[in-house]
Amino acid sequence: MINRIADIGRGGLNLIEAYGKAGILLYRILFRWPRITKNFYYVVQQIFAEGVLSLSIIVVSGLFIGMVLALQGHHTLVKFGASMELGPLVALSVLRELGPVVTAILFAGRAGSALAAEIGLMKATDQLSSMEMMAVDPIARIVSPRLWGGFISLPLLTLIFNVTAIYGAWMIGVQWLGFDSGAFWSNMQSSVDFHVDVVNGIWKSVVFGFVVTLIAVYQGYFAEPTSAGIARATTRTVVYGSLAVLALDFVLTAMMIGGW
Amino acid sequence: MLSRRIVETLVGLLLLAAVAALLVLAFRVSGLTNFMRSPGYMVKASFEDIGQLKPRAAVRIDGVTIGEVTAINLDPATFKAVVSMRIDANMDHIPDDSSAAILTSGLLGDNYVALTPMYSETFLKNGSTIQYTHSAMILEKLIGQFLFNIHKPAASAATPAASKK
Numbered sequence: 001m002i003n004r005i006a007d008i009g010r011g012g013l014n015l016i017e018a019y020g021k022a023g024i025l026l027y028r029i030l031f032r033w034p035r036i037t038k039n040f041y042y043v044v045q046q047i048f049a050e051g052v053l054s055l056s057i058i059v060v061s062g063l064f065i066g067m068v069l070a071l072q073g074h075h076t077l078v079k080f081g082a083s084m085e086l087g088p089l090v091a092l093s094v095l096r097e098l099g100p101v102v103t104a105i106l107f108a109g110r111a112g113s114a115l116a117a118e119i120g121l122m123k124a125t126d127q128l129s130s131m132e133m134m135a136v137d138p139i140a141r142i143v144s145p146r147l148w149g150g151f152i153s154l155p156l157l158t159l160i161f162n163v164t165a166i167y168g169a170w171m172i173g174v175q176w177l178g179f180d181s182g183a184f185w186s187n188m189q190s191s192v193d194f195h196v197d198v199v200n201g202i203w204k205s206v207v208f209g210f211v212v213t214l215i216a217v218y219q220g221y222f223a224e225p226t227s228a229g230i231a232r233a234t235t236r237t238v239v240y241g242s243l244a245v246l247a248l249d250f251v252l253t254a255m256m257i258g259g260w
Numbered sequence: 261m262l263s264r265r266i267v268e269t270l271v272g273l274l275l276l277a278a279v280a281a282l283l284v285l286a287f288r289v290s291g292l293t294n295f296m297r298s299p300g301y302m303v304k305a306s307f308e309d310i311g312q313l314k315p316r317a318a319v320r321i322d323g324v325t326i327g328e329v330t331a332i333n334l335d336p337a338t339f340k341a342v343v344s345m346r347i348d349a350n351m352d353h354i355p356d357d358s359s360a361a362i363l364t365s366g367l368l369g370d371n372y373v374a375l376t377p378m379y380s381e382t383f384l385k386n387g388s389t390i391q392y393t394h395s396a397m398i399l400e401k402l403i404g405q406f407l408f409n410i411h412k413p414a415a416s417a418a419t420p421a422a423s424k425k
Contacts, residue, residue, distance in 0.1 A: 156278035194290040
């Protein structure tokens, strides 16, 4: 009985310790962020590894999600005689929810797992401690550019996802189902607001980019230096990253709808 | 490992693609015409009943949007709804005896404020109040009045029919 209660206490302490460690890591990253002259290229390299190389999966899934939304939306809207509202339906659901959320979850799977595995393996093979031996700060050289790379890449990828999804819906709606292209765009323009819908979606993706990359970097940096530990860190990055995105999406949506 | 030049070029292309995507979202999807909201001037009008009017609803003349509703408050003394509107700065020749009405776009559409210009030689300016207002048409009230009106002749017709029996 006492042991059970002690287990709960230990779990709580471990959780708080994890948050504390993540906070300290974040502090060390932010206050040693790469000096523009010396370390800027490392950030560019990470934007390449996390952003440019994720582009194919983002574009392909954006296209298919837009096409499926258009088909499903048409199937339901036509029952209410509102099939002309297809453009607004797709644009609003992609810009406000699907774009930021799906991109962030794909990003956690594609780039976040790679980050955690890379940093974890560096730790397991003592590369990080040998850097410290050579008076190179591994946080400034390895961890910080990766966090900034992900933070910058995800909003860019989200914008590209949004546009491909809307063009996917346009292909289905206009080319296949035979809507008028002008009506498709003008209905969309009349109900989508730049400041409310587009900009709020971008804010969401900024928050997601930060959280997903921080989780990946944290899991990698504090991974157990064994092969099983790296495997666990990679799994946790994807699981915790996706859960954090979904939960934060609810919080952000509630704040935005509440007129925050 | 790719050469530094190729990496930088590809990252630059990603940035350009994202900027192009933002422009598409701004101009093609949301139909944005001006990035900065034009400064404009504030005008107030008090209504008996604003129906479903919300902040950010459009202010229109002849169906053309010339501004938006910025705030809706209740006057604590008169119990009238005070609607604050921002009118675009280039629309500075609206006569100050114009009337404001709350209309609905389409049968089930959103409410908006429609201004009807009159003939005064002085114009609305920042802080001025529109005197003549028409409240929103509330469908439930109209149906209630309609039912009340058809009930009266129906009742008077029913009474002789009942007395015959």
